[in-house]
Amino acid sequence: xDQRIVGFEPVVDNKTSILIVGSMPGRESIxxxxxxxxxxxxxxxxxETVLGIPSTLPYAERLQALNDSGVGLWDVLxxxxxxxxxxxxxxxxxxxxxxxxSMLDARRRIRxxxxxxxxxxxxxxxxxxxxxxxxxxxxxxxxxxxxxxxANATYLYEDIVRLWAIALLDV
Numbered sequence: 267x268d269q270r271i272v273g274f275e276p277v278v279d280n281k282t283s284i285l286i287v288g289s290m291p292g293r294e295s296i297x298x299x300x301x302x303x304x305x306x307x308x309x310x311x312x313x314e315t316v317l318g319i320p321s322t323l324p325y326a327e328r329l330q331a332l333n334d335s336g337v338g339l340w341d342v343l344x345x346x347x348x349x350x351x352x353x354x355x356x357x358x359x360x361x362x363x364x365x366x367x368s369m370l371d372a373r374r375r376i377r378x379x380x381x382x383x384x385x386x387x388x389x390x391x392x393x394x395x396x397x398x399x400x401x402x403x404x405x406x407x408x409x410x411x412x413x414x415x416x417a418n419a420t421y422l423y424e425d426i427v428r429l430w431a432i433a434l435l436d437v
Contacts, residue, residue, distance in 0.1 A: 269347065269348065269349065270345060270346070270347050270360070271290065271291075271296060271345060271346060271347070271348055272344065272345045273290055273291055273341045273343055273344055273345065273364070274291060274299075274301060274339075274340075274341065276338060276339065276340035276364075276369060277301065277329050277332070277333065277338050277339040277340070278333070278338035278339075278340070278369070278373055278376075279333045279338070280373075280375070281333060281334065281336050281375070282333065282336060282337065282338035282373055282375060282376055283336040283337075283375045283376060283377055283378065284336055284337045284338070284376070284377075284378045284379075284380060284433075284434060285337075285338045285339070285340060285373075285376050285378070285379050285380070286337060286338065286339050286340075286380045286382055287339075287340055287341065287342055287379055287380065287381050287382065287386050287390055288301070288302075288339075288340075288341045288342070288382045288383070288386050289341060289342055289343055289353050289356070289382075289383065289385040289386045289389065290341055290342075290343045290346055290348065290353070290356065291303070291341065292304055292307075292351030292352075292415075293350070293351045294351070295307075298325075300325050301329075301339045302414065303325075304351075304415075304416065306416035307414055307415055307416055308414040308415075308416065308423055308426055309382070309414040310328065311423070312414055312423075312426055312427050312430050313328075313332065315427050315431075316427060316430055316431045316434050316435065317331075317332070317335050317337070317434065319331040319332060319335070336375075337434065338373075338376070340364060340366075340369075341364065341386070342363060342364060342385075342386050342389040342390050342393070342394060343356075343361055343362065343363060343364065343389065344362050344363060344364045344365075345360075345362045346360045346361045346362065347360035348360075352417060353383070353385040356385070361389070361393075363389070363393050363394060364394075366394045366397070366398060367397055367398045367399065367402070370398060370402050370406075371399070371402055374405075376406070377405055377406065377407060378406070378407045378408075378409065378433070379406055379407070379408045379409065380409050380411055380430075380433050380434070381408065381409065381410050381411060382411060382413055382414055383410075383411070383412070383413030383414075383415065383418070384410065384413070387408070387410035390408060391408065395408070409433050411426075411429055411430055411433055412425070412426050412429060412430075414426060414430075
């Protein structure tokens with residue numbers, strides 16, 4: 267039986283200009299109550315390489331440093347039913363989406379949405395963008411980036427770093 271899981275609150279502030287959007291935290295991230303909390307996820311090492319935020323910092327300090335860099339975090343889904351951690355096991359009919367319209371309206375500095383993987387990009391493009399006022403949607407640049415998940419064997423770490431660096435540093 268699939269289990270209903272609930273995601274995290276957004277990590278944004280008034281400096282946020284780039285919002286990194288995932289799909290739904292995996293089991294280990296939920297257990298730790300941390301975005302990208304699985305030790306094999308390449309997100310925090312990639313952030314260290316690209317933005318210079320040490321992955322060894324305590325989680326709250328990493329989040330603060332990320333916000334200080336103008337980068338925020340959230341997920342497309344607020345809840346869903348899923349067996350295991352993989353996006354492939356999310357039951358599509360159970361998906362409940364986060365309410366981006368009011369958050370993006372309140373955070374007008376956000377200009378770039380970096381989607382961490384295909385699931386996040388597809389859901390954001392098909393389910394979120396159509397719900398956002400056209401004046402907000404027009405200011406957004408939505409970028410699909412390779413998933414930092416350890417399950418993504420398609421991309422080498424060096425390729426992930428290169429593509430994420432382009433997105434995070436060229437805005």
